[in-house]
Amino acid sequence: MLEKLLRKKSISKILADAEKGYGDHGPNLHKTLGVKDLTAFGIAAIIGAGIFSTIGKASADGGPAVIFLFIFTALACSFAAFAYAEFASMVPVSGSAYTYSYVAFGELVAWIIGWSLIMEYAIGNITVAISWSDYFTGLLSSIRIPALNINGIHVPDWMTMDYLSAYNGHQHAQSLLNAGKSFANLDEATRLANNAWLTAPRIGSFHLVADLPALFIIIFITWLVYRGMKESKNASNAMVVVKLAVILLVLSVGIFYVDTANWHPFAPNGVSGVLKGVSAVFFAYIGFDAISTTAEECKNPQKDLPRGMMWAIIICTVLYVAIALVLTGMVNYSLLAVGDPLAFVFDQVDLKIMSGIIAVSAVFAMASVLLVFQMGQPRIWMSMSRDGLLPKAFSKIHPKYQTPSFATIVVGFVVAIPSLFMNLTIVTDLCSIGTLFAFVLVCAGVLVLQDRPDVQRGKFRIPYANSKYIIPVLFVVMLVIAFTKYKTESSNFLFNKAKVYDPISFVTSLDGAELKSVQNQIVEMQSRINIIERNPDAEAYLGSLDEAAYQKFVDASSVDAVKKYNTGWSLFMHKIPMWIFLILCGIIGYYCVVKNLSLIPVLGLISCLYMMCELGISNWIGFGIWLVIGLVVYFLYGYKHSKLNQEVQ
DSSP, X not given: OHHHHTOOOOHHHHHHHHHHOOOTTOSOOOXXXXXXXXXXXXXXXXXXXXIIIIHHHHHHHXXXXXXXXXXHHHXXXXXXXXXXXXXXXXXXXXXXXXXXXXXXXXXXXXXXXXXXXXXXXXXXXXXXXXXXXXXXXXXXXXXXXXXXXXXXXOOOGGGSSOHHHHHHHHHHHHHHHHTTOOGGGSOHHHHHHHHHHHHSOEETTEEOOOOHHHHHHHHHHHHHHHHOHHHHHHHHHHHHHHHHHHHHHHHHHHGGGOOGGGGSSSSTTHHHHHHTTHHHHHHHHTTGGGGGGGGGGBSSHHHHHHHHHHHHHHHHHHHHHHHHHHHHHHSOGGGOOSSOHHHHHHHHTTOHHHHHXXXXXXXXXXXXXXXXXXXXXXXXXXHHHHTTSSOGGGGOBOTTTOSBHHHHHHHHHHHHHHHTTOOHHHHHHHHHHHHHHXXXXXXXXXXXXXXXXXXXXXXXXXXXXXXGGTHHXXXXXXXXXXXXXXXXXXXXXXXXXXXXOOHHHHHHTOOHHHHHHHHHHHHHHHHTTTOOOSXXXXXXXXXXXOHHHHHHXXXXXXXXXXXXXXXXXXHHGGGHHHHHHHHHHHHHHHHHHHXXXXXXXXXXXXXXXXXXXXXXXXXXXXXXXXXXXXXXXXXXXXXXXXXHHHHHO
């Protein structure tokens, strides 16, 4: 049984199968892509929500030092890109990490990675569609045409938001209002969500909230991808030119408004503040691996795929670092926790025309990301169908457009329907953890095949450096730093010391009597400095305290300790991913010494594992549930219909 689950495909067989094809209308996709096109696809996928949105929150947490997080993430992705490039050179067919895992680990692992890639491409596109909807509706509201008496085109809030965000925003708003916060002082996202919930049409007690612009953009992009690679390539290249031109304009104009005083202190919240943005910054880099799904449509995949991936990462990293420095130089880092940081900073220096240009380019940027992701997923399913793990219809090639037509249409439905009601935060984190899992397996796959004499090598191979002389020393240095410079934090982690809840979690968990008690405590403290406020905003007051003062306040509170401190299992379970990381680091270090593993894929493996652990236990649980569902599908269909299984029989 185990032997069948781990049955592998040889590289020669994969190439032969790709040449024969399993589609109903001919075997071949249209070979039309060169290195410039691949680089453009990579830039199209990477330059999107990251540079137009998440860079703001990451900069607010880490200050100007967030550039080091972009560089670290770029290095981690580069290590993974080397592994992808070596595999793409060995196995120049569609399928990406799924196909590579079939060679290195066998069928079951290949299925798992193929299933997890749905999280990257399909669920990732749900995320981008929701973000695109936000930018598009914001752009419509900013349209001013006095001659036509148009003062903004305002789409109702309940038509621009998912159901969960509206419901959760309403509940959160009510909790904060009960805690003494005025409606005007609620953050904009909470106000919009609350308004969407209250103004939405109802069917009985059900509130009709759905993100309609997200639905429409998915339908359009799916149609474009269905029409053919040439059309997709031309659209992608055009959108890349537009957004690169705008980014260069932002840099060339913004640099004249940089005040170097805003770069001091450079790392205001220390290393922890910089690392707080790991998931957001990593999401900004997701997409470069989608290039590998187009291998069968490349003119020279063994040469051009590695170059396309590397050029895309290098160009995007330079742009991310430059934009981060300009943003944090134009305004104080603490002001950047907004959804549209590029437009925001130009508003602050009264350049409204730049804000408008950025808003338009953001719509193009998001659309190009949608295009690349929506193009990648059908080609993964096509490869799985060729192997018999999915029904044959998924490998059907359109006779005229030469695209995986059925798979493209199914992906359209899979992305469009959830985009109407799924929560942005949920899908972002699930997308990130699915992608990182793929990166981990691709890096590990290169290491597994490192010394296999029977493996047919491609034209590109990762430069070899022996990790046994570097990785153990690196681990020792990290341990020394942890127990010297960060002794308190390390001790708290090891001994699971109780941790106080943050102000928002603390305040919103209180019932009426407990909230009144906390407000009385605040009034008593304020009276000592001659401030009288009968119904104080508890969350705002507690959030304004420094860490030591807040800890002292909570310690003195008469509220039940369960609501004040995170302790025991509820605290430890959030540390499980990090414990898994530490244990795996020990195992990796052992094999580095024993097997003389190649350094670059080892570094990729370790850095991607670390970023997975930063995503938190709830995302691991969600990912685990997703994989269990995938295993059920595999054993009900894929195991029996696998072409390797049929060949054995």
